[in-house]
Amino acid sequence: MEKKKVKAVSTETFVFLAVLILVFGYIGRIMGVGPMFKTMMATAHDLLLQTVFLIMALAVLAGALSALLSEFGVIALINKIFAPIMKPVYGLPGASITGAVATYLSDNPAIISFAKDKSFTQYFKKYQTPALCNLGTAFGMGLIVTTFMMAQGKEYMLPALIGNLGAIIGSVISVRLMLMQTKKYYGDAAMDSVGDAADVSEGEFREVREGNLFQRVLDAMLEGGKLGVDMGMAIIPGVLIVCTGVMMLTFGPSADGTYTGAAYEGVKLLPLLGEKIKFIIEPLFGFKSPEAIAFPITSLGAVGAAMSLVPEFIKNGVVTPNDIAVFTAMGMCWSGYLSTHIGMMDALDARPLASKAIVSHTIGGLCAGVAAHLIFMLVG
Structure with missing residues (x-):
């Protein structure tokens, strides 16, 4: 991203210092300065090894x-089949359903590997990619969340399926x-096609690798896997x-x-803030116990951690079956987006839009729970 020159020391310098001191002072006062920094390092290290x-x-x-x-035309086929659904519902090409399925079976960033493939992005306009x-x-983590519930x-089987439907509704709103x-951000360039492959007659033709069947399969897997490595490196900072x-x-x-520094x-x-606004959240989601608020709050950072709360x-x-439906919808729709959105937007070369993506997805997740x-x- 290009940088611009501003005054070396300005008002924002002192505002930033004040906020920085306030945040670290608040955490350090509760945890202790030593344990605070030890926890920061230990958490980042564990995230690198266990998550990244x-x-x-x-x-x-x-x-x-x-x-x-892409190599064998499956994405092209999926685009043709699902375009009548995806375009009017989501405003995205039919091929995008492939990425949604991949993330449902694995985790959020799986869709980035598709977004780096020109044979996939040829169906997209510039404003659609972010x-x-x-x-x-x-x-x-949709499959994991659903089977866990x-x-x-x-x-809880029916509530989990209802939660999936709620997550779909939330995803439409978010997207x-x-x-x-x-569209506002890209302006006149919003409708530009993505990549050189977009010139191939609106997807009527596709590019394939040279060689026999075995060579094409091997090259496709290795090249696609290399993109995955690049994406994994790109999300580390975020x-x-x-x-x-x-x-x-x-x-x-x-x-x-x-506090041990672990x-x-x-x-x-975050749970404390959730407790303060429970008079709004409980009627929207139908929670009968205030403790249930902990699940959606924790899902903001890590849905895996949120799921660990459910058995207790x-x-x-x-919790009630209604709560399980809401947990499934919000856990699946949010799925720790605060901890992955920045890295994912980096990988999509759209970091300036990260805040927009977070706000949109916050609203989408809330709507998923309400839905x-x-x-x-209605079903009950």
């Missing part, structure tokens, strides 16, 4: 699959809101910086109530 490399592995596999689907971040995130008991922002902050604002001290300790600010909730009788609650009331 896992995402990179998923991206390599998804990249290989994407390249194979919205892939919102589409992919809305289905991230179903595994909690047979009475549509994002497209409104990208995941480590943003996710570390979110984790420290979401979770609390160790089991004995002290990974994932924090000041529990069920054991203590603080799941309303649908459950």
Whole structure:
């Protein structure tokens, strides 16, 4: 991104210092300065080893699959089949359904591997590409979240499926809101096609690699996997910086109530804020217990961590089948987007639009929860 020259020291310098001191002072006062920095380092290190490399592995596999689907015309076929649905509903080409399926089976960033493939992006206009971040995130870890909720008991199978429907509704809202922002951002260039492959008669033809069948399969997988590696490297800064902050604002001290400097300790600010606005959230989602608010709040940073709350909730009788439907919808639609959106927008070369994507997806996730609650009331 190009930089511009501004005055070396200005008002924003002092505002930034004030905010920085306020944030670190607040966290340090609660945790202690030493444990605060130890937790920051430990959390970032654990995220790198346990999250980033896992995402990179998923991206390599998804990249290989994407390249194979492109090489043998599957994406072109999917585009033709689903275009009548995806275009009027989401405002995206039919090929985008491929990325949604990939993220449902794996995690949010899997869609980036498709977005780096020219045979995939040839169907997109310039303003549509950044919205892939919102589409992919809305289905991230969908299969894992759904099966996890179903595994909690047979009475939760239908609510989990209702949650999927709620997540789909939320994804449409998120993507549509994002497209409104990208059209404004790109202006006259919004309708430009993406990549050189867009000149191939609107997808009526496709480029294939040279060689026999075995060579084409091998080259496609290796080249697609390499894109996954590149994507995994691109998301490291966003995941480590943003996710570390979110984790420290979401979770609390160790089991004995002290701060040891271990990974994932924090000041529990986000749950506290959620408690303050429960008079708004509970009627919208149908929650019967205030503890249920912890799930959507935690899903902002990590849906895996949010899922770990569910068995204890069920054991203590603080959640209902309606809550499971809402949990599934919001967990699947949000799926830790605060910790992945920055990195994903970086990988899509659309970092200036990251804040727009986050706001759009926040609204989409809320709508997903409300929709799941309303649908459950109608079905029940």
